[in-house]
Amino acid sequence: MSYSDVVRIIADILKAFDSTRPVHKTFSPGIGPFGEPQLVREIAQRLTRNGIQAKTQQTPDLVIQGSVFAIEFKIVRPFGDNGKEAENWSVNMLHPYPGNVSLLADALKLNGLNNVFQHRGLLMIGYEHNPPRISLDPLIRSFELIAKVEMGIPLGQRVEEKRDGLVHPEHQVLRCVGWELN
Incomplete structure (x- = not known):
């Protein structure tokens, strides 16, 4: 299984979960x-139900198939409920300092685990309107530039899966954007 397969499977899982019209707290x-x-736990449970061993933990957020994949997640929502x-x-x-909770800081932590896991990946779960009121594209390109050029993080090729038709009135399009660390 490649990292692009993992990103596709996770996007499919999230779209299927969305179709059940789940409610978090008092939100739409x-x-x-x-x-x-909550999302990473749901992903892990659904992967396991589909015969792909997965578990959540502190660092990394998700481990798949024993030590095959280690994934750090971040959610990006330009608009609230x-x-x-x-x-x-x-x-x-984009916060480029170790010790915080940004995807850049997660990349630094994940990069330090290079002898523990066969594959290490970053995954942004982003939401847009259809059409986007605020496009995530400049943010994604900025992340790549800061990670590669300024911080020397060995990002692999970007892989993306997009799913339209989400049920939430503000979070209409799901964008799962991932990078494997080289």
């Missing part, structure tokens, strides 16, 4: 309002 139905721990632009929504990706 759909996967968009769910937090990272209420339709208003979220404040500081891009910080989850």
Whole structure:
């Protein structure tokens, strides 16, 4: 199984979960309002039900097939459940300092685990409107530039899976964007 297969499977899992119209707390139905721990736990459970051994843990967020894949996740939502632009929504990706909770910091942690796992990957779960009111493309390109050029993180080729037709009125399009660390 390749990392692009993993990203595709996770996008399919999230789309299927969304189709059940799940509700998180008092938010509108759909996967968009769910937090990272809840989504990663759901992904792990559904992978395991489909015969792919998976478990959640502190670092990395998800381990698949024993020690084959280690994945760190980040959720990116430019808009809240209420339709208003979220404040500081891009910080989850771009804060370039170790010890914080950004995907860049997660990449540094994951890069330090290079002898433990066969494959290490980063996965952004992002949401957009259809058509996008705020495109995630500049954020994704900025992440890649900072990771590769400024921080020397060995990002592999970007892989992306997009799923339209989510049930939430603000989180209408799912974008699963991943990078394997070389």
